[in-house]
């Protein structure tokens with residue numbers, strides 16, 4: 001593991017106690033400055049991979065090294081507490097980490113401003129749109145200044161326009177805050193648009209079947225989505241996904 005590597009999976013396998021083999025011989029590294037997306041068929045073990053990376057679950061074989069002091073985790077569901085305002089939800093992790101009140105208030109406000117929720121601090125989650133709830137969830141993790149950010153299909157439930165807008169917001173944060181990202185998605189074009197590298201997994205038991213470097217520079221111009229180079233790469237990744245599915 002080099003000094004730049006924040007997450008390193010080597011020959012990782014996961015067999016659940018009921019005998020389900022979810023992952024098999026997974027090699028995967030995420031370095032500083034990288035945004036890595038993982039695509040793969042449903043049930044191939046993507047969430048399991050993320051849970052192992054976060055320490056929520058232990059791999060049953062292989063080695064997992066995590067060299068990131070602070071890890072952010074965003075799920076498909078925004079998981080906000082319905083009785084807390086946006087500001088109080090965003091403060092939650094800082095509160096659990098026992099940061100002094102003044103510090104966590106300042107951090108929460110900074111994160112709220114970063115994700116574009118300024119003015120909505122006193123709203124309850126039910127008064128927000130799905131996209132805004134996801135912004136609040138992102139802000140809550142940003143208060144930890146994560147070095148490594150894990151995303152489990154965070155935008156899967158959003159409409160396409162909101163999703164594209166949040167993709168741009170996330171890229172802006174990636175460039176500004178300099179965290180490394182590991183991002184699970186079912187959308188190949190989202191994976192290519194966001195990432196410096198795309199990993200394709202096989203069907204269960206999931207293993208890495210292809211890796212693609214994404215050559216487009218950061219910060220990314222939203223219009224690259226309409227270029228032939230972008231379409232070609234999306235086509236190649238989709239093809240690899242279909243091959244791995246057989």
Ligand SMILES: Nc1ncnc2c1ncn2[C@@H]1O[C@H](COP(=O)(O)OP(=O)(O)OP(=O)(O)O)[C@@H](O)[C@H]1O
Pocket residue numbers: 016017018020021022040041042043044045046047048049204
């Ligand atoms: N705690 C568990 N015990 C037993 N089997 C499990 C457990 N958690 C997950 N699995 C199984 O492991 C496999 C991988 O699950 P996982 O949720 O990681 O897949 P995924 O690729 O994220 O799926 P999707 O894309 O549909 O969200 C599935 O077959 C699932 O049923």
